[in-house]
Amino acid sequence: ELGVLASLLPSLKGDGWLAEKFRQARQLYGPDSPPLVLYMVLLAYPLTDEEITELISCLKLPKPTAKTLRDTINLKNRFDLLADPEITPGGIYSRLHDFSITAITANELASDSAVVCQHLHLFKDKLRYVKPILTGNDLNNMGITGPRIKEILNRLLAARLDGKVSSKEDEKRLVSGWLAVTN
Secondary structure (H helix, E strand, C coil): CCCHHHHHCCCCCCCHHHHHHHHHHHHHHCCCCCCHHHHHHHHHCCCCHHHHHHHHHHHCCCHHHHHHHHHHHHHHCCHHHCCCCCCCHHHHHHHHCCCCHHHHHHHHHHCCCHHHHHHHHHHHHCHHHCCCCCCHHHHHHCCCCCCHHHHHHHHHHHHHHCCCCCCHHHHHHHHHHHHHHHC
């Protein structure tokens, strides 16, 4: 009503959509308050990349807040990669693991796509916590050294996410198979 938002950027506005998303955010966090940055990214959600850059500069936002804003918009612009209902859990993980959880939450609240929301929710509540059972030390004991350790841990994570392995023995067999092929 005071026009403060429009004075920052003409496309910033507090409307019914924003009020509903703020309400959903409060509901999602239950008795705890949502982080303030979540309100900021929901407010900025309709903005373009250029407008986000302008807002960050105008408000002299700290780097973590600026990164969350950019993550939110970048993720929104990549929804087509998450809209496939047949995408595997490993595919969901690989597309989302670099984004901040606040950006993922904001997109889950703001998206109109049930499939995208389902994938964002799955990542946020389950997939981000999945890890291989084998560690770098285990791989080292199997004779694997250097940068191959990280590569194999990433492959093990993908296999675990997609349900191809479920135990330490499964992971060891899989790694042994990979080693047999490359040696």
